[in-house]
Amino acid sequence: MRQPLSSPTRSHEPATLILGDKSYLLPVIEGSEGERAIDISKLRDQTGHITLDQGYGNTGSCESAITFIDGEKGILRYRGIPIEQFAHGATFIEVALLLILGHLPTDAEYDAFSKDLTRFAYLDEGMKHQFEGFPRTAPPMAILSAMINSMSCFHPELYELEDEAQFLIAAARLISKVRSIAAYAYRHSRGVPYIYPDPKLRYVPNFLHMMFSQPYDQYVCSDLINRAMNLILILHADHEQNCSTSTVRMVGSSGANLFASCAAGVCALWGPLHGGANVEVLEMLDKIHQGNMTPEEYVKLAKDKDSKVRLMGFGHRVYKSFDPRAQILQKVAEELVPQLCGSDPLLEIARRLEDIARSDPYFIDRNLYPNVDFYSGIILRAIGIPVNMFTVMFSIGRLPGWIAQWWEQNHTPGTRIARPRQVYVGNRQKDYLPKDQRG
Numbered sequence: 001m002r003q004p005l006s007s008p009t010r011s012h013e014p015a016t017l018i019l020g021d022k023s024y025l026l027p028v029i030e031g032s033e034g035e036r037a038i039d040i041s042k043l044r045d046q047t048g049h050i051t052l053d054q055g056y057g058n059t060g061s062c063e064s065a066i067t068f069i070d071g072e073k074g075i076l077r078y079r080g081i082p083i084e085q086f087a088h089g090a091t092f093i094e095v096a097l098l099l100i101l102g103h104l105p106t107d108a109e110y111d112a113f114s115k116d117l118t119r120f121a122y123l124d125e126g127m128k129h130q131f132e133g134f135p136r137t138a139p140p141m142a143i144l145s146a147m148i149n150s151m152s153c154f155h156p157e158l159y160e161l162e163d164e165a166q167f168l169i170a171a172a173r174l175i176s177k178v179r180s181i182a183a184y185a186y187r188h189s190r191g192v193p194y195i196y197p198d199p200k201l202r203y204v205p206n207f208l209h210m211m212f213s214q215p216y217d218q219y220v221c222s223d224l225i226n227r228a229m230n231l232i233l234i235l236h237a238d239h240e241q242n243c244s245t246s247t248v249r250m251v252g253s254s255g256a257n258l259f260a261s262c263a264a265g266v267c268a269l270w271g272p273l274h275g276g277a278n279v280e281v282l283e284m285l286d287k288i289h290q291g292n293m294t295p296e297e298y299v300k301l302a303k304d305k306d307s308k309v310r311l312m313g314f315g316h317r318v319y320k321s322f323d324p325r326a327q328i329l330q331k332v333a334e335e336l337v338p339q340l341c342g343s344d345p346l347l348e349i350a351r352r353l354e355d356i357a358r359s360d361p362y363f364i365d366r367n368l369y370p371n372v373d374f375y376s377g378i379i380l381r382a383i384g385i386p387v388n389m390f391t392v393m394f395s396i397g398r399l400p401g402w403i404a405q406w407w408e409q410n411h412t413p414g415t416r417i418a419r420p421r422q423v424y425v426g427n428r429q430k431d432y433l434p435k436d437q438r439g
Contacts, residue, residue, distance in 0.1 A: 011027065011028070011029055011030075012028040012029070012030060012036065013028065014026055014027055014028055015027075015028050015038045017047070019047055019049065022047075024046055024047055026038050026039060026040060026043070027039040031063070033068050033070070037060050044421070050421045050423070052423050056246075057317075060241075061241055061246060061249070061418070062241065062249065062409065062412070063412070064240075064241070064405070064408060065079070065102070065408070066078070066079065066099060066238060066240075066401070066404050066405060066408060067079075067099075067238045067239060067240045067401070068080070068240075069239070069240050069318055069319075071316070071318040071319045071320050071321075072320050072321060073321060074319055074321045074322040074323065074324050075324065076239070076324050076325065078095065078098055078099060078237065078238060079098050079099065079102060079103070081098070081104075082324075083234075083235065083324050083325060083328070084324060084327075084328065086231075086234050086235075087231065087328050087331075090230075090234060091202075091203070091230055092203060092204065092230045092233040092234050092237070092397070093110070093113065093114060093117065093175075093203050094110065095234045095237055095400070096175060096237065096399075096400035097109060097110065097113055097400075099237060099238055099400045099401055099403075099404040100168075100171055100400060100403055100404045100407070113168070113172055114202075116168075116169065116172035116173075116176070117172055117175065117176040117203060118176075118197075118199050119199075120172055120173045120176040120177060121176045121177065121179070121180055121197035121199070121206065122180070122196065122197060123177060123180050123181070123184070124154045126154070127147070127150060127151070127154055128184065128194065130146075130147065130150060131143070131147075131184055131185070131188045131194075132188075134146075134185075134188065136188065136189050136190075136191060137189070138185075138189070139270075139388065140182070140185045140186065140189070140388055140389055140391075140392045141266060141267075141269070141270040141275075141391055141392060141395070142270075143181070143185040143188075144178070144181055144182060144185060144266050144392055144395060145263045145264075145266040145267050145270070146263075147181045147185075148174070148178065148181065148259055148262055148263040148266060149259060149260055149263035151173070151174070151177065151259045152257055152259040152260060155170075155173060155259075158170040158173070158257070158258070158259075159257045160257075161257075161258060161407075161410075167258075167407060170258055170259075171258075171400075171403045174258070174259070174262060174399060174403060175399055175400060175403070178395070178396050178399055179197070179203070179206065179207040179210065179396065180197060180210060182207070182211075182389070182392045182393075182395075182396060183195065183207060183210035183211045184210075185392070186211055186386070186389055186392075187210075187211070189388075192214070193215060194210075195209065195210045195211075195213045195214075195215075196210075197209070197210055198218075201221075202226075204221065204226050204229045204230055204233070205220075205221035205226055207229075207396075208221045208225070208229070208383075209221070211385075212384065224335070224336055224339060224340075225336070225340075225383055227332075228332050228336045228379055228383065229383065231328065231329070231332055232329070232332075232376055232379060232380070232393065232397060233393075233396060233397035234397070235325040235328060235329065235372060235376075235397070236372070236393075236394050236397030236398050237397055237398065237400050237401050238398070238400070238401025238404065238405070239398075239401070240318075242274070243268050243269075243271070243273075243274045244265040244266075244268035244269040244274060244275070244398065244402070245265065245398075245401060245402060245405050246268075247264050247265050247267070247268035248261045248262060248264060248265040248268075248402045248405055248406055249261075249405055249406070249409050249418070250418040251264040251265075252406045252409055252410060253409065253415065253416065253417045253418040254417050254418075255417075258403065258406055258407075261402070261406050262399060262402050262403065262406070265395075265398070265402045266395050269391060269394060269395055269398065270391060275391040275394045275395070276390075276391055277312065277313065277371075277373035278313070278372075278373035278374075278376045278377035278380070278390050278394075279377065279387055279390050279391070280312045280313075280373075281312045281313035281373050281374055281377050281378075282346070282377035282378070282381060282387060282390075283312075283387075284298075284310075284311075284312045284313070285346040285349050285350060285378075286346065288349050289345050289346060289349060295349055295352040295353045295356060296352075296356065298311075298353075299311065299353065299356050299357075299360070303362055311353070311357070311368070312373075312374075313370060313371060313373050313374030314357055314363065314368040314369065314370055314371065314374065315366070315367065315368040315369070315371065316369075316371045319367075319369070319371065320367045321367065321369070322369045322370075323369065323370065323371040323372055325371075325372035326369070326370040326371050326372050326374055326375060329372065329374075329375040329376055329379060330354075330370070330374075330375050332375070332379055333347060333350075333375045333378050333379050333382075334347075336379060336382055336383075337378060337379070337382045340382045340383070341382050344378070344382070346378055346381075347378055350374065350375065350378060354370050354374070357369065357370070376390075377390060380393060
């Protein structure tokens with residue numbers, strides 16, 4: 001496996017930091033796409049100071065060769081390939097291998113990995129029985145995280161992945177079995193029989209088969225649904241150092257195995273501020289529809305400072321012009337939803353909200369454009385994915401990115417265990433008092 005481990009960097013004239021009457025020279029490096037960074041890795045040793053950057057919005061935690069984002073220009077690239085080029089014909093597994101291998105797979109690499117996906121799709125019967133220990137009301141993300149973590153119990157030979165061939169086997173196991181875990185979690189919540197994977201089916205049709213087939217009545221995935229689901233997974237496959245990816249890297253920096261690190265990523269993604277945004281978009285659209293409210297009335301409330309109403313699915317912490325993923329999914333929604341649902345009032349509301357936001361100076365001045373979550377929920381709903389499974393779908397898509405990031409970090413020279421500092425604001429030194437002396 002040939003994989004670049006780190007983007008090449010160039011050195012520039014150092015930055016000068018002045019603290020009191022002393023000055024310090026700090027290295028300045030530049031990545032392959034021109035982004036510059038001040039290297040403060042020795043700042044505390046040299047100055048006795050640390051930086052404070054709540055939310056890490058201005059802090060680079062690593063050098064990576066996997067994903068590039070230019071939020072000002074609306075650019076997203078996987079291994080240098082623009083995200084738009086995956087919209088016509090690429091499969092999720094092809095893109096997953098691009099992220100993991102560092103290059104587009106050859107026919108031999110693709111076929112070998114696909115065969116591994118097929119043979120690893122089944123869950124160990126002992127693992128399958130673990131689902132019975134969860135209540136039917138258990139959140140699917142809780143089950144997904146727990147079951148990914150438990151995979152390490154059933155495959156202890158994959159704890160240490162120094163060998164590249166062994167790593168690819170572990171990656172195939174995770175990417176394959178996550179479908180079965182997700183489908184079993186869904187069917188457990190419904191109290192219906194588990195459906196075994198079908199070795200004759202490709203990745204997405206096999207997942208939907210395990211989700212929706214009934215004994216003696218197999219669900220058949222149409223080409224349109226297959227393409228739409230592949231695109232949703234592709235567009236979520238990686239997104240630089242977001243909350244869940246940073247979590248995977250932080251956990252992995254301790255030497256934790258791939259399964260434990262990815263299970264931690266699921267927990268981070270579970271948060272409504274990260275992976276649950278498309279659920280909130282769908283709830284907003286349904287609220288407008290059920291409340292017989294016009295999009296214009298809702299936008300007016302959202303602009304009112306005294307109102308608690310928020311316009312969900314607009315704006316992004318990274319993208320300041322537009323989210324390129326949203327543009328792709330908008331076209332998918334326009335094609336898929338009418339064919340599956342006919343006239344969908346939620347899609348009509350979404351269209352109108354986007355038209356308003358794109359023409360209203362209030363939203364334009366604040367760079368509030370539709371993001372990837374705005375249309376993904378509408379598409380998943382049309383396919384038949386229940387709302388409580390939306391974030392699980394996000395996890396399935398993001399898994400290849402987590403795997404690639406984990407491997408890159410563990411094979412980058414000089415990687416250390418992540419250990420952020422803090423600025424302490426608590427009590428100064430105090431003495432312990434026995435109970436009878438406490439006021």
